[in-house]
Amino acid sequence: MANNNSQKFSLKSFLAIWAILTAIGIWISIKGTPWLMMKSASHQMHTAILTVIVFSVAAAPVAAGIYAVQIYALAKWRYKGEGVPPDAEPLRNNVKAVSAWIGVSALLTTFLLIWGLAALASDENVSGPRPMTVNVTGQQWLWSFQYPIAQTLLHHNVESNVLEIPLNNQANFNITSVDVTHGFWVPSLGVKVDANPGAITTLSVIPNKLGVYDIRCVELCGLNHSAMITKAYVVTEKQFLTWLKAQPASQPVATATVKN
Amino acid sequence: MTATIDLQKTHAAESSGGGFLRRLNFGTGIIFGVIGALLGYFLPHHFFDNQGSAYADQCTVISAVGWVVGFWFGIGALAGPFKWFLGWDQTHADEMYLAGKNQGKKRYWKYCTDHKVVGVQYLVLAMVLLGAGGILAMLIRTDLISPGTHFVNQQVYNSFLSLHGMLMIISLIIAVAGPWGNFVMPIQCGARDMAFPRLNALSLWTVVAAAVPLLTTLFIGGIQDGWTTYAPISIQTGIGMNTFAIAIITFVISTTVAGVNTVCTIMTMRTTGMSLDRLPIFTWASLIGGALGLYAMPFFATAMTMTILDRSAGTSFFSADSGGTGWLWENMFWLMGHPEVYVILIPAVGALLEIATVFSRKPLFSYKTAIGGMAGIAGLSILVWAHHMFTTGWAPQLGGPFMLTTELISIPTGIIFLVAVGTIWRGNLWMKTPLIWLMGFIANFIIGGVTGIYLSDIPVDNTMHGTMFVVAHFHYVFVGSVLFGAIGAVYFWFPKISGRFLDEKLGRISFWLAFIGVQVTFLAMFVSGLRGMPRRYASYQPIFEHTNVISTIGAYIIMAGMLVSLANIILSWRSGEPSGPNPWQSKTLEWLVPTPVPLENFEVLPVIESDPYTYGEKEGAHA
């Protein structure tokens, strides 16, 4: 059963489809991402938004290419006759196409990796003025924050269920949990790490925008997991001090579980 | 059809009698299973101290084990080892009886060793589990239609999402490898049955044995820790966690044994001339999927054993107060977790590539690269597990290496696209439903794949981990790619198991409903995730309301699509248009044997001279 007509292929119209789709993809990536994602209030969140934009722009031609082939194939090579279509041309392999494809995807992957590692490094060396430590405790279904700075400034312990951190100062978090695993996440600051019982995980961030931001638990912790949310207030240093003084003195720290 | 039945009737005398073991079927399985469960529940009164807080757990665990062993005994699975031990070997008549000779429809309810019967049983079982998971999905989406909780509070909602996850994972693992890995693959290899026919029946019925305690979890208080059952909340949650854990250990036994069986069949039972470079691509996918399943599953059994021990025996693998750590669970789970999602993906990709060749009337594009791609995915999937743990803080210094291995996996995945697209390139596209599901697969898998790359980058993962973005990503891969592949495979191979076509019009309606439903539901879910909605929330803040309403509407559209295909299968089983043995003029072996396929598949084992993709080539032109 020799094949009868090898399907014709016009490169021009294929490239046209591909170009249009790529343009749409890039437009969505650049215009859409900032509108879709949360507003950034720290370097980490800015890196995240920028990375999503860059990866989307890089992915646009790849996805557009696949869609272009699909659209072109369905438009041009659909068999319109009755019964079983005749066999098409037996294109078993095209070494050039395969090696080009693997080469391009390897290049893309290397780019993604280099960008990713660079972004990771920039996220991790956080060094800002007047670093302040806040001890975060996740407990089944409430976040509580303990401010050691109150002991030094006001000589009494201050604990609160909201996070209050001064603008453009480095905030270091020591995060733990007293029962099950919780996920400490301040979306607009782009920082997230689990609160694990019996271990202390750390985070550092420099908030660069005033405002009130949500804090959410992102590791399923049972009955009221979806109510385990509170607020983070990024305020000026003066406002932070007045807030700190306004807090009632509370009892000394007694989280008993972290022994080591 | 009628000719073969008369032939079998004349041998009826040969396989009658045979005593008690011949009367065992699904019904006796359930009876003995229930007896085992009851014994297991009440026996511990004498052994365990009923003051301890773990007493209820101990009873539930032993009761679940009692169910599994009772069901195995009742279905006849333990007959083999018992008879081996006492030296009562099976006569040929016994083996033919077990293979379901001359038993008509009854054999589908028995411990039958015919790989074709096991294939159909797997298909029905996968559809039942998919239905159960689907109902839970609809309940979850209906509850999420607006911010507050409605007909279900977070406690019940957690059980729904946990069971929805596990039921769907199990049904997708068996959705392609089960029915077609059992019915089609042996015939494609040119074999008469699987390497170990009784082990094959054990695999099927062990999934049934696992499904019952898994579903019972919902009715004894449910679980609060998601399908990933992270520790230490898996130690804190209700007694439902025990039946869940026993169900998983039972399912692991089934999948590991099925992996051994599949790999042995493909490696040792190919007919003469069927060399490895002439194997159909679906058989290659079953081989790689089976081997990966064999590697991954033992981790799951160990993890669940530790959970059971922590809950009922007072060990402390996961409790921080006495030396344990939740990270041990996370490592053990994801060492299984990521290879498992590729155990789900690879068979579906194999089935779709078969469809691509038949409906483009073209050979598979770059056969060896396709196999390289699948093998590359399987190999790398062993080294990527900790990208699920970037934000757990267990080993921040390992972030870089796992980012590397995770992003490397996009190269073999890219090859799958190249092969799929290369096969339909300049082909005569025969616009039948299987090809349309393939097109749906390609469109969805590109979105699933690309969003996976975002999550592999730690700075983005710090924002996206644990949000609806991740949920949308893996639903694009599971629903948009694997389920589309599974349904496409049903539309492709249905004529071979039933001798009738599935209706094209219902197929088109089902596809478009499912395809539009997937885009509406999960694109809106991507936006919920980008806006910062965490996953597994029963009630959410008002800013997420619009995208969740859209997702719920999309979910109902997907439900419509699935139900239309279900109606199509039910209607077409009897009143579909007759299809004959090779309706798609395909060249793989399963289409060259009559429909219904005789017990031993081939009168005479064929000799193979070329690979099954000689479309458009002169006879024997290609070695």
Add this chain to the structure above:
Amino acid sequence: MKYGRALLTSLLATILGAVVIAGIAVALAHLQPHQNPYSGVVGTTSETVNGQQVSVKHVALSLATYPDSLFTGQPHGANGGAHPDWVSYNHDNLVVPANSIVTITLDQYDSGGALNNSFFGQVRGTLGGTATFSTWGYAGCDPSTFVCTSTAKQSLADNGVKSTLTSNQWPYYSVGHTFTLRSTGSAPALLVSVPLPAVYGDKDGAFYGPQTTPNAIGGTYPIQHTTVTFSFKVKGPGVYQWNCEYPCGVKTGNFGEAMSTYGYMSGTLTVK
């Protein structure tokens, strides 16, 4: 199959599916483990808003925490329901009008120990930031460490002395339970958390001071129990969640079973 019949089949299948889902949803709504709503005594009180006295709705709720589920007026049924031995509040479905002042009088009948997070030793979110604790002291028990040295037998001769204290905190090492109320994200932000002092217990876990006769599972209630009174203001409509934050359950973090189940140590407050 012609197009018409195919469309009809599809429509039929979808409707059937939707009916099944709706049916299950309705059934589940009825199976909700919530008890019938409790609105307490509604009246009015006055509140000074920038100088003037303004009358505002007032709700008086009387809650209680028990060491098991067999207390009278039981929400769990006569024999304590499925888990008679679980610790429990006496209500779990509180309903109050919007923008009202809620005063809770809470009778605490359970012993306790040290909180695992001293944050909850502080009274938070109440009017004036304080709560009134009325507790019973005994000669055989040291009020500073809340440890009783003499055994249960000696306690019978030891008649208790009641004392009342208005404070913004209670020592974190002697708390029985807490009442911690917060918003679920779909309601305006709110946090009310009040520690509930523990009833004295002697070394081997029995209650100190006079107790009721043992109930079906051998549990007793202290007659001289502690009472806590506090008020807070609720804003607009929404659903608030409250639960006990003292680890009085079992398993991980002692937050299992009763602590993680609606109707025992966790409930909702709906502002209508």
Add this chain to the structure above:
Amino acid sequence: MSSNTITHEADHGHHEAPEVVEGRQRLGIWLFIVGDVIMLASFLFTYLYLRGTNTGNGWMTYLEGDTSAANFGKPVHEKVLSSGLNWAIVAVTVLSAAVIWFGEKHLRSRQKGAGSFSLIASLGAILALAATVLTIMQLRSIDEHIPYHVLSQNAHEFVYTAYGSAEILLNGSSLLHLIILAFLGFGLAIRASKGLVSSEGLKWSQARFVRFFWVWVALGSVITAAVTSLVNK
């Protein structure tokens, strides 16, 4: 592969040659052992990971939970399990594997060895049972070390340390494997006495595959003992 290739005749009737069946079963038992190797690897990963993480240095220390004990609430360093008993279990397991190895070699060399093989297989199975008893003793000794542990409200509560838990996992797994070996050994013995295990064809291959698995279990117990004795100081 057009339709005319279907008529060629590749095999004689529906029965396969014994060596084909045996080759298939050999690959089957090897793959099954691969699954078992990964299971043991995951157990050893657990042991080493818990040892390495040592949360709240609780790997081997526990808080005395027995209210009547003098050091109530104080940290206590737990005694290590007796490595003598540990290596005894390994020795008996290896011995049983050796017995089965030579029994199978003896069966293969002499045509009429079936009767004596039955005895040898029973001996192997009995040794496996002996190792099972020793393993149960080891498991019980974990129990005696720490009757009461973490302070907990419920007096009936006892909790093992991470070390105790990891040892329970490893000894529990070897207990299960030894019971399976005993089952296989006695099964072979019964079958040999009925002439179903002899030196030719398929009848011989069962003894061979059981030997594969037996040797693997013995090797596994040696690896486990080496890892645990090396690491648990």
